[in-house]
Amino acid sequence: MSGDILRSFSQSSAPGVKSPTLEKKALHLSHLPDRTDVKPSFPRTPGSVDPNNPPWPAFRGYHTYSFANATMGVRLPTILSKAIQDALLTVNALSSEDLIKDLLECVKRMEQLKAELEGNGMLRPIKDDGEADVALWNKEVAKYFLGKDFMNATWLFAEAYKYRRLRECFTLSKHWADYDVFFRQKCDTFSRSSDAVFELSMRFAEPFQHDLTKKPMSQSEMLEAEKLVFHELTQICLWGNSTDLSLLINMTEEQIKSLQSTGGDHLAETEKNILGNHVEQLWDLVKKMKDKTRGRVDFVLDNAGFELYCDCVYADFLVQLGFASQIRFHGKRYPWFVSDVTKKDWEWLLNTMVYGYLFPEASEIERESLRKMGQRWKEYERQGIWVYEQHPFWCTGYTFWDLLNEAPDLFLHLSKSDLVIFKGDLNHRKLTYDCAAPAPTPFDQAIGSMASAAGAPPVCSIRTIKSDVVVGLGPNGDDVAAKLDQNEDGWKISGKYAVILLSQGRPGEKVRFT
Numbered sequence: 086m087s088g089d090i091l092r093s094f095s096q097s098s099a100p101g102v103k104s105p106t107l108e109k110k111a112l113h114l115s116h117l118p119d120r121t122d123v124k125p126s127f128p129r130t131p132g133s134v135d136p137n138n139p140p141w142p143a144f145r146g147y148h149t150y151s152f153a154n155a156t157m158g159v160r161l162p163t164i165l166s167k168a169i170q171d172a173l174l175t176v177n178a179l180s181s182e183d184l185i186k187d188l189l190e191c192v193k194r195m196e197q198l199k200a201e202l203e204g205n206g207m208l209r210p211i212k213d214d215g216e217a218d219v220a221l222w223n224k225e226v227a228k229y230f231l232g233k234d235f236m237n238a239t240w241l242f243a244e245a246y247k248y249r250r251l252r253e254c255f256t257l258s259k260h261w262a263d264y265d266v267f268f269r270q271k272c273d274t275f276s277r278s279s280d281a282v283f284e285l286s287m288r289f290a291e292p293f294q295h296d297l298t299k300k301p302m303s304q305s306e307m308l309e310a311e312k313l314v315f316h317e318l319t320q321i322c323l324w325g326n327s328t329d330l331s332l333l334i335n336m337t338e339e340q341i342k343s344l345q346s347t348g349g350d351h352l353a354e355t356e357k358n359i360l361g362n363h364v365e366q367l368w369d370l371v372k373k374m375k376d377k378t379r380g381r382v383d384f385v386l387d388n389a390g391f392e393l394y395c396d397c398v399y400a401d402f403l404v405q406l407g408f409a410s411q412i413r414f415h416g417k418r419y420p421w422f423v424s425d426v427t428k429k430d431w432e433w434l435l436n437t438m439v440y441g442y443l444f445p446e447a448s449e450i451e452r453e454s455l456r457k458m459g460q461r462w463k464e465y466e467r468q469g470i471w472v473y474e475q476h477p478f479w480c481t482g483y484t485f486w487d488l489l490n491e492a493p494d495l496f497l498h499l500s501k502s503d504l505v506i507f508k509g510d511l512n513h514r515k516l517t518y519d520c521a522a523p524a525p526t527p528f529d530q531a532i533g534s535m536a537s538a539a540g541a542p543p544v545c546s547i548r549t550i551k552s553d554v555v556v557g558l559g560p561n562g563d564d565v566a567a568k569l570d571q572n573e574d575g576w577k578i579s580g581k582y583a584v585i586l587l588s589q590g591r592p593g594e595k596v597r598f599t
């Protein structure tokens with residue numbers, strides 16, 4: 086557009102209206118803002134949000150000194166080195182040449198992936214390895230991340246993509262498609278958690294009942310007692326999430342023990358570290374479920390081993406006290422973010438509790454308590470009270486803002502739940518689009534369609550804070566975050582702080598697909 090044309094536009098005015106100032110203010114091209122000054126305003130409008138453009142600014146690996154940068158540049162290559170060591174350990178114990186050669190090819194592919202990560206290579210399409218999710222991954226790469234590399238793609242996508250590429254290293258093999266390079270570590274950490282494991286099993290192996298030696302309780306006293314246990318177990322379920330293999334790789338046994346401490350005093354002490362705490366609203370919701378129908382609760386699981394064990398103790402309580410008649414546990418189809426639960430981890434935990442000899446130092450009473458609890462949980466499974474499932478969507482690069490559109494069957498399925506509990510940091514990142522939303526942002530705004538779509542179930546995020554995104558801290562959230570920024574370096578990645586956030590959703594409404 087020429088300057089003259091612009092000038093003639095700027096000078097036009099409504100017929101009969103004289104504007105004395107206009108003549109002096111002729112608009113020139115040079116008056117237009119520089120393209121680089123045009124900043125998007127946040128949150129982006131829903132129509133302009135996509136996996137490479139979250140509602141608030143994305144975290145990306147090239148942000149020097151960020152956790153994203155440290156993860157992409159250092160943590161992920163280290164994780165891959167450990168994975169390679171694990172595969173080589175397996176090679177050492179093999180005798181069949183066919184198996185050895187095949188596994189060594191997987192190792193080669195892992196080394197190639199590590200080199201790509203370290204050299205900040207481009208994100209390429211996933212190879213056709215016969216897996217059902219190839220199309221979904223490649224659609225996302227093609228639409229939003231074409232020409233992007235590990236550092237300038239969004240951190241969440243690049244990191245998830247790395248785990249799919251790791252999967253590809255094995256699915257392209259003849260014999261090793263189901264090999265889990267993290268399995269040894271996952272089992273090992275559980276076996277090093279004996280203190281906390283037995284503290285819980287000794288308390289909760291016997292079915293819950295009110296103390297019959299004391300005077301009978303009224304209905305409201307009973308409810309009050311249940312509420313106390315509910316509060317405690319919600320916290321146990323929460324702090325179980327601070328044990329995360331991808332971060333704790335170099336922790337000593339003592340450090341793990343102190344993180345897992347479940348004693349009452351410790352819980353009271355740590356409650357003040359829950360920066361956004363909707364546990365009262367959660368209790369109200371759960372209580373209503375009991376009054377109504379004994380509902381269905383879904384756990385979108387995070388870590389295997391000790392965290393899963395804590396989740397199960399919590400789920401057991403919900404079943405025994407009649408809050409829920411069914412619990413559905415959602416795990417991952419393949420090894421994911423190091424310690425996430427797969428079907429094999431799920432089976433391993435229940436079976437090791439009943440049949441295993443993991444804890445040589447434990448007393449017979451302790452071992453029996455673990456067996457008893459494991460037997461009860463396996464019985465729940467047999468009766469269909471507990472159900473384990475693994476939808477492919479959980480292992481994609483999509484956030485849960487896209488769950489409705491990319492996995493409509495899963496949304497429909499979850500919409501029938503009375504409460505969906507999302508465990509851990511990664512699930513929280515996916516709920517909130519992993520972006521720099523302001524700390525006071527209300528949780529239901531931060532999770533988009535998982536709260537606002539018709540039929541969205543009540544959603545609760547139970548998460549120790551281990552990465553940058555922090556929302557739901559209430560109206561003073563900016564001050565809280567600023568104070569911590571000032572006084573406690575690394576408070577967003579230490580796992581010392583936490584949130585328990587609830588969205589009521591729009592349950593009961595008919596789900597609509599666009």
Ligand SMILES: O=P(O)(O)OC[C@@]1(O)O[C@H](CO)[C@@H](O)[C@@H]1O
Nearest residue numbers: 329331387509510511512551552
């Ligand atoms: O989901 P989790 O186990 O609570 O945490 C996963 C995690 O360790 O991995 C990511 C970084 O690699 C972060 O989201 C987070 O810190």
